[in-house]
Amino acid sequence: MNDTIVAISTAIGVGGIAIVRVSGNDAIKIVNDCFKGKDLESVESHTINYGHIIDNNEIIDEVLVSIMKAPKTYTTEDTVEINCHGGIISTNRVLETILNHGARLAEPGEFTKRAFLNGRIDLSQSEAIMDIIESKSEQARKIAMKQLDGSISNIIKDFREKLKNLLSSIEVNIDYPEYNDIEVVTKEKIKDNINVMKKELNEIIENSKNSNILKEGIKTVIVGRPNVGKSSILNQLLEQEKAIVTDIEGTTRDIVEGDILISGIPLNIIDTAGIRKTDDKVEKIGVEKSLSMINEANLVIVVLNKNEKLKEEDKEILEKTKDKTRIIVLNKNDLENNIDLNIEEYDNVIETNTKSLQGIITLKNKIKDMFNLEQIKSNDQTYLTNARQVSLAKQSLQSLLDAEKSLELELPIDMVEIDLKECFEKLGEIIGETYSEEIIDNLFDKFCVGK
């Protein structure tokens, strides 16, 4: 009896095709549930089937699905391999869809582990497997900690704290039923709590989508006063004429957007209107927009003109962006050096000009370094960690919905609590805290009970 596991089994961001592998008792059923094409549960073993992966009637990807029934498979279990098109984003969505349909994300080396435990691989290979499990889990754990957005982690912690208090209140009512001074947890109180938690959990799920670099890319803002060369840097990055570039100050009035891939990770670039004091109404709107863009960005590229002394506006931009992840680009380094900026005081300063591509290559490498993109690319764990977290958050939400349903059915409080506990445990898995005796500890800390 093995549960069903899934993982992307090709390196992420490399090659045009990615394979999502599913193995376990329900592998075929789970994939069939989100597959439009033949009925995979009735096709022959070891066949390749054309169709689409769908999620709520939305087509995620056009795929070829290999169906391999036990025992003649890599793991000796029922195995499905989905050949997906496209890059990271659609492959990840396919993975998520499979997770949402009931598979669990595979642990590092788990397919191979199963192959071994099921007698498929010989002894000499087992040593290597142990190395893989050991090294990958260590790496995964580290990355998981780093990857988890601090604010989300705090929200989940708070949220878990609330749930823990609710659970220990229910527990104390059960284990110490005759304490009149302890508040009895009513179904109404649970309902109120569930409503608040549902809302927050939904937000967490939405937020986790937005903060996901791999899925959403790095939101980058290019900022600088008019005519320092922002648009030309953007165009060099995009390698296409998207923004209108002239020598007249204030030409780029609108926000111009474009995507490039660096190491397979999308970089969402937003060029902003120049920031300067102006009375022009249209331009004023642009300036305000630029400032709010800076606030939301993952990365700010500040462009200065090396050919000129720093102006008030330059200083203001440097001041406004000083807390952001920032690269300072000294443009026009092919002209005379007139800038009075003490480079020593700043990190991540590079130089460019529009006549050669050298500066732009340096800029791209700088971005790779700063966001650890090489490592993300080579390490599938990073994305998987996120997919796992989102999947767990969704499962937590489902537990809350189950609890709500049980309340409506008038089931006793200790039954409803089963769902709440499940929610608590799933949330713990997201931030790497496993349920031990937290609730019991809390119970004795919070309530004065005992003979």
Add this chain to the structure above:
Amino acid sequence: MEYEIIVVGGGHAGCEASLAAARKNHKTLLVTGNINNIADMPCNPAIGGPAKGIVVREIDALGGEMGRNTDKATLQIKMLNTKKGPAVQALRAQGDKNIYPQEMLKTMQSEENLTIKESIVEDLIVEDNKVKGIILEDGEKIYSKAVILTTGTYLRGAILVGSDKHSGGPHGERESKFLSNKLKDYGFTIKRLKTGTPPRVDKNTIDYSKTQLECGDEVERTFSFDNKAYYDVNNQIPCHLIYTTPETHKIIREHLKESSMYGGYVEGVGPRYCPSIEDKLVKFADKERHQLFLEPESNVAEDPEYGNTIYIQGFSTSMPHYVQDEMVHSLPGLEHAKIIKYAYAIEYDAIDSKQLNPSLETKVLENLFTAGQINGTSGYEEAAGQGLIAGINAALKVEKKEPLILKRNESYIGVLIDDLVTKGVKDPYRLLTSRAEYRLLLRNDNADLRLRDYGYQVGLIKEDKYKKFLEKKENIKKLRNILEDTRITPKKEVQEYLESVNTSPLSDGISLFDLLKRPEITFDIIKHFIDIDYENEVLEQVNINAKYEGYIKKANREVEKMLNLESKKIPDDIDYEKIPNLASEARQKLIEIKPRTISQATRISGVNPADISILMVYLKRNYKND
């Protein structure tokens, strides 16, 4: 050899252990410091409560004595948590402190394989890390094939009242002075634990008009599956509820430093769930009052110690006597109460329960079993549950058979023992329903269905009782089948009837079993459609299984996952030092605890999923045939 099994200590663990061993036809010797203290209830006069009450039912299902004996000594009894689901309901009885020990002693004395001897045990006979018997205080050696230690608070036991500390037991009995040091020499880790009791007052010096009456249930209840009630349901002895006053709190605060605890006289670690009134005040400073129960200790007026006493539950303290007088007199209705026995704290030695196998045989010395407070637990029920298992397993060991190990999905006793051997304890361990992850399956109502087969297999449940049990099981199956096979359709008279009993009409035909799933449907309504005649216990099982089917299925799925890992055994001769890649913390914990199965290994804190994977791969490679 005169005896096969020796049990040291006659508390609740020792009684169950010696009875089980003797009933399994082994010559058994019980050594106790004082025969009059056998099955004594030195703490509260109550048996059962959430989780604990279910343990008593489990003991009964397995063929132990505590349930039967409590039924003989019931002063009042009630079912707790009746407004909640069946999973958390539990019985609690006020037990007569005179009758309970007396009845237990009678039972033991009538057991032909059981001999009781008064003495203090100060050492064990040990050869090649195997226990061969005991050595008494006068040097006498008694040989046996197995020894069970159920020493309670008597390993270097000491009583504390204020700054006064003297060695001995709660009734002034002698303690075992040297045994714990000997155990240390043999390789056991010794811990110091502490517990406490409240003062007892003369029941005739209380003004009950200032208290609130607390009565038993109005229906007859028993712990045992085989008993009818001994007590008169209309004549149960009541308890009374009072609250501490601002004056009480003032007195305690003024004298805080004089208590043993806050004066720094206590070495042992006390239980979190059983705080003294001083602790409660310090920890919950803003609480204006604390609830106290006045519990009668016995209804046998002639009893010299318990005959006229009221136990003030919730008021345990280690204050000096004169402060206790002031404290008690500050309570409503107790202004003129006379203290008959002052409160005290008690310290004692215990071993590290991680040095035990799940059979309760120690890993340090073969043929040595331990149960009860020596293992770091507290509570009569926890002690009795372990005692029963230790008794059964010592006997099975003598018989050269596999031990009985109850799983976490089968019983609270299994949860308790697994927690002890896998996690160890810091403060005295008490069972709580929240310690059981499969709480829904471990109910008061189904303890027999979970465990009676085991009781029969080990020989503690006799043929006639077992036959009766099998009949019940068969009837549950039959009734369920009948209800599943009987369908009703939305005919006019059906709809009209359903509406008349306030449930919604049918939209389609359904089975009676599905109808029973509705929260408002009782068997009275079902009987309108079908003629059935089964005992209430049978109806109850089918009803619970219908009403909570979804959750029960969910729990069973979780159990299945756990059992899958439980079936993956770890051989005794495994050398964790030889497994490459294990994290060092995991390696150290695995060596210390020596889990028997992969499932147990997953419950050890500090052992991560990656370590489990590595362990499984290693086992597969090196123990190919398993």
